[in-house]
Amino acid sequence: MQTTADFDPQNLAKSLLRRRRQGALATLMAGIGDPYCSLVNVASHPDGSPILLISRLALHTRNVLADPLEGARIMLAGRAEGAGTDELDNLRRRYLNAHPSAQAFANFKDFSFFRIRPSGAHLVAGFGRIVDLRPDQFLTDIADATALLEAEQGAIEHMNADHREAMNLYATRLLGAEGADWRCTGCDPEGIDLQAGDTALRLNFPEKVTAPGELRKMLVALANEARAN
Numbered sequence: 001m002q003t004t005a006d007f008d009p010q011n012l013a014k015s016l017l018r019r020r021r022q023g024a025l026a027t028l029m030a031g032i033g034d035p036y037c038s039l040v041n042v043a044s045h046p047d048g049s050p051i052l053l054i055s056r057l058a059l060h061t062r063n064v065l066a067d068p069l070e071g072a073r074i075m076l077a078g079r080a081e082g083a084g085t086d087e088l089d090n091l092r093r094r095y096l097n098a099h100p101s102a103q104a105f106a107n108f109k110d111f112s113f114f115r116i117r118p119s120g121a122h123l124v125a126g127f128g129r130i131v132d133l134r135p136d137q138f139l140t141d142i143a144d145a146t147a148l149l150e151a152e153q154g155a156i157e158h159m160n161a162d163h164r165e166a167m168n169l170y171a172t173r174l175l176g177a178e179g180a181d182w183r184c185t186g187c188d189p190e191g192i193d194l195q196a197g198d199t200a201l202r203l204n205f206p207e208k209v210t211a212p213g214e215l216r217k218m219l220v221a222l223a224n225e226a227r228a229n
Helices: 009-019 059-066 088-098 100-104 146-150 152-162 164-174 212-228
Strands: 022-028 035-041 050-055 076-082 111-124 130-133 183-188 191-196 199-204
Touching: 009 111, 009 130, 009 191, 009 199, 022 050, 022 059, 035 050, 035 059, 050 059, 050 088, 059 111, 088 100, 088 111, 088 183, 146 152, 146 183, 146 212, 152 164, 152 183, 152 212, 164 183, 164 191, 164 199, 164 212
Parallel strands: none
Antiparallel strands: 022 035, 050 111, 076 111, 111 130, 183 191, 191 199
16 A cells, blocks of 8 residues: 555554554453453553553453463554563653543552553555554654653643643644643654543654754744644
8 A cells, every 4th residue: 555645554553543542452361362352541652652551450451461472453463561660650651641540540559551562553544545554664763862752751741831822722723623721741753742631632743853952943833833824
């Protein structure tokens, strides 16, 4: 399937991964191999891979732990891995930014953060638009963005505290959404994530940014563009 003027499967796959707040987690029943599907809340890692907060008492978590190579199987295939100590803070922060109500149970002993490391994606975007994608085609390369990711939370808090007008302009003028209490929940080299209630949006940058200074300039330029529309 070739990219056309009105259909870019790679960008569509990236957008879906960033904007979706829920997903169907399909696992195989431990011991018998029967399929089991459940609805879970999802947040995104800076590279776009999904982050889950799931209870070890839940059946889907027991399935994941029993056979971690058979993780998510609907649309996105990959391996679900429990958060290591080196990435737990980042996964926790990103997930709770997207789902702040989860703070109430995130510290329960039976709940753990998992990250799904994709091995491929099956994109269905309508008749004649069904594409299989490799991870490098829909994940964000963050290898050169360490400085940006270290500054991410500070940037999010600053935008939400001092620039809510800009958040609303991004959503309404650049993305065509209704006016609401839009807030930033994440930023990465390719864009920022916005959310109001249960609605999530993705604002892509016209070019990649890898440092805090570049991010500031990009956000100012996008705000000016929004005001001019």
